[in-house]
Amino acid sequence: MRLGGPESDNIEDRRGRGGGGGGRGGIAVGGLGGVAILLVCLFFGIDPSVLLSDGEAPPPTQREASREPGRDPGQRNAAPEDAGRRFVAQVLGETEQVWTAQFTAMGRQYQAPVLVLFSGATQSGCGGAQAQMGPFYCPNDRRVYIDLDFMAQLQQQLGARGDFAAAYIVAHEVGHHVQNELGVLRRAEELRRGNDANAVQVRVELQADCFAGLWAKRANDARRILEPGDVEEGLAAAAAVGDDRLQRRAGGRVQPESFTHGSSAERVRWFRRGLESGALSACDTFASR
Numbered sequence: 001m002r003l004g005g006p007e008s009d010n011i012e013d014r015r016g017r018g019g020g021g022g023g024r025g026g027i028a029v030g031g032l033g034g035v036a037i038l039l040v041c042l043f044f045g046i047d048p049s050v051l052l053s054d055g056e057a058p059p060p061t062q063r064e065a066s067r068e069p070g071r072d073p074g075q076r077n078a079a080p081e082d083a084g085r086r087f088v089a090q091v092l093g094e095t096e097q098v099w100t101a102q103f104t105a106m107g108r109q110y111q112a113p114v115l116v117l118f119s120g121a122t123q124s125g126c127g128g129a130q131a132q133m134g135p136f137y138c139p140n141d142r143r144v145y146i147d148l149d150f151m152a153q154l155q156q157q158l159g160a161r162g163d164f165a166a167a168y169i170v171a172h173e174v175g176h177h178v179q180n181e182l183g184v185l186r187r188a189e190e191l192r193r194g195n196d197a198n199a200v201q202v203r204v205e206l207q208a209d210c211f212a213g214l215w216a217k218r219a220n221d222a223r224r225i226l227e228p229g230d231v232e233e234g235l236a237a238a239a240a241v242g243d244d245r246l247q248r249r250a251g252g253r254v255q256p257e258s259f260t261h262g263s264s265a266e267r268v269r270w271f272r273r274g275l276e277s278g279a280l281s282a283c284d285t286f287a288s289r
Ligand SMILES: [Zn+2]
Pocket: 044, 045, 046, 172, 173, 176, 205, 208
């Protein structure tokens, strides 16, 4: 990738600070049980309990305070500059440009999410976050949580190497934030009642994949961020984190009814749809059969 744009300021660097621990969010996969499910939640997860739980939103005062950029300079920018942080901040900056333009075109204002870098464990508006959960988005505090070490390790394990694969992870999580802004997450929560909750979750995840593709296309059209091989890398990453692939890797039987993110083929298909069209309307996974 060629990332020359400005870095986003919406990074909250909590690395090197002790994890908050506690909170039942840390046991996000609890109740679902099983190695396969643990693995499924590892990567790209909106942790299902985030949406299914009753929230645990922080009190309004705390939320306001933490949303204010630069309010607490002692906590932000605590860790030294490094390549991983810079990369994530640049990708986040690219997502801000693309989504700000999209929202403006819709006559709306895009409120960008804050991206929290943490190591080990931290607290989120959705409960305790642990690196093992993988990157996730918490709608309650409108933050993306990423542990850079863990992400690098997973990329290696899953064979989803390269910078564009990492950018895809960030863009997918930002996609969940866009869903939050557009009211999709709220509607999905309503849909879950009386429907197959896993099937609804799959549509939420596939739409975030499509949004990630849309982002890559728009950013590339505007600023030529893609280099040869990047698209293939993104598609390989999408395939590597399909539920069927993860379940097989975990040594289990492939159980489509337990999917929460979609099969490899579906993830590739929706990422590609966003990537080729660059159109929001192409990402209606809820209308699709
Ligand atoms: Zn997701």
